[in-house]
Amino acid sequence: MNDIVLVGGRVIDPETGHDGLADVALRDGRIAAIGRDLGPAAHTVPAHGLVVAPGFIDLHAHGQCLPADRMQAFDGVTTSLELEVGVWPVARWYDEQAHAGRVLNYGASTGWIFTRIAAMTAQQTESTLAGMGRAMADSRWTVDVATPAEMATIVERVRDGLDQGGLGIGFPNAYAPGAGVKEISELCSLASAIGVPTFTHIAYMSNVDPQSSIDAYTRLIGLAGSTGAHMHICHFNSTSLQDVERAAELVANAQAQGLKVSVEAYPYGTGSTVIGATFFGDPAFPERTGGGYDTIEHLTSGHRFADRDDLVAAQAKDPGALVLWHFLDVAMNDRHRDLLDVSVLYPGGAIASDAVSWLLPDGSTYLGDHWPLPEDVISHPRSSGTFTRFLRKWVREREAISLLEGVRKCTLIPARLLEASTPAMRRKGRIQVGCDADIVCFDLAALTDRADFRNPNRPSEGVRHLLVGGVPVIADGGLIREARPGRPVRRPVAQ
Secondary structure, X not given: OEEEEEXXXXXXXXXXXXXXXXXXXXXXXXXXXXXXXXXXXXXXEEOOOOEEEEOEEEOEEOOOOHHHHHHXXXXXXXXXXXXXXXXXXXXXXXXXXXXXXXXXXXXXXXXXXXXXXXXXXXXXXXXXXXXXXXXXXXXXXXXXOOOHHHHHHHHHHHHHHHHXXXXXXXXXXXXXXXXXXXXXXXXXXXXXXXXXXXXXXXXXXXXXXXXXXXXXXXXXXXXXXXXXXXXXXXOHHHHHHHHHHHHHHHHHHHHHOOOOXXXXXXXXXXXXXXXXXXXXXXXXXXXXXXXXXXXXXXXXXXOEOOOHHHHHHHHHHOOOOEEEEEOOOOOOOHHHHHHHHHHHOOOOOEEOOOEOOOEOOXXXXXXXXXXXXXXXXXXXXXXXXXXXXXXXXXXXXXXXXXXXXXXXXXXXXXXXXXXXXXXXXXXXXXXXXXXXXXXXXXXXXXXXXXXXXOOOOOXXXXXXXXXXXXXXXXXXXXXXXXXXXXXXXXXXXXX
16 A cells, blocks of 8 residues: 555656656655556545656755745755755754754754854854854954864864764855865865765855955865865855856866866845855955945845945844845846856756745744744745746746756755765655655646745745655645654764
C-alpha cells in the first residue's frame, strides 16, 4: 500500500531529463515508483495539468523559522539552508531547530563570522543577521587582522562546527573586510581537507579599484586554486553590481581550468542586509557603487537616506536594522535588466533567495503562528517569491531558458553542490525511485510571485501541492497549518 500517489502530472526529473506524464507513488517518505498503475494508495492526489518536480532547494535563506518556512513553501521550497552566514555553535542550532519544529528541511554551514566575533570580542551573539549586526557595536572583528592566538581559536572552532555536522564554511567576508588572507586561506585549506564547500560573500562590492568586486573575485579564484577549496559565490548579482559581465568571464575561465568555483543569484535588482555593514559607511560609497545613499531604504520605516551623515546616525542607533539596497533599477533601465540576466542565467548557476526574516513594525523578528502572516510584518519580497518569480519571468514569459533547465537551477544544481560531502543531498533535487519525497506540484500557467516592495508578505500563487518527506504541507493550494515535517540536512557527525 502506497501512502500517496500523485496521478497524471507532468513529471520532470532534472538529472535524467525525463519530462512526461506519469504517476508518482510515495511510501515511507521516499519515491516508491514512477509510471502507471502503481497500486493502491491511502491517498490519491490528482495532478493533471500540473508540473510534478523536485522541491526547490534554497542554499541561501536567513529566515530559518516557522513564518519564513511557510512563505517559502508557497514559493515551492522544500529545503531551506543557511549557508552564507552560517551558525555557531552548530550542534546547538540543530538542536534548537528540532525542538522548535520546522515545516521545511533545514541545515546550516559553520558560521566563521560568529567564531570571529567570539574570539576577538568575547561577545556571545545569536546566529542571525540581526545578531551579527548588533555585534558591530564592537568593530574589532570587522576591521582587525586576527592575532595568531585568535586565528588559532577561530580555526579550531570552525573545525568543531564541521565535526558537529556543519554543511561547509560560511564566509560573509564583506562584513569582516579586515580579516587577513592568511586566516581565510587557512580555513579554505581546512575546507579542502575535509571536503566541504565554502559559501562566500566576497570581500568588496565596488566597481572602482582598489578593492573592487573584480579584485575580490580574483582573490576568491586564487583561493580556489591555491587551497583546492570549493569556493561558492553567494548572490552573484548584488556583489558584482555593474561589473557582472567581467566577473562572469573570470568565473567561466576558472571553471574551464577545473577550479571549484560556483555561483548563485536571485532574480531581483535589490538586496537586503544590516545597516551596520561596513561597506555602507565607506565615504566613497556613491562613487564606488554607482548609486547614491538614496538607494538604501530602511526596511521597516521606508526611509531613504539623504546622505552619509543620515546613514551613519542610523548605524549608530541600531546597526542590526535591516535595509533594502536598490543596486540595479531593473524596472526602468534596460541595461540593468541585461546585467541581472548575466547572473540569473549563468550556465550551471543556482537560484537562491537570500531570504531574510519577517519583521514587526518595531524592527523585531516575527516568530508567531498566524497565517496568513500579520498585515504589518515585512521583509524583502525575495523572502516570498524568488523561485516563482524566476520561473514566471525567465521560463514562462520570456522563454529565456527551458522549463527543464529552470527546474534544474532550482533543484539538481544546488543538490549537487553539497552531495559529495553531505550524502543526504544525493536523495534530493530529483524525481527518481528511492529519492526523498520532497515534491512540488505547480500550475505553470498560474505560477507567479505576488510580493513586491509595498506588499512583501503576499505568498506566491500556483503551487497546488507541496510535500516534505512525503508529508503534505500545501494541499489544493492551501496551507496545512499543523504540518511540521521538516528534517535536518546535516553532514555525518564525528564520533
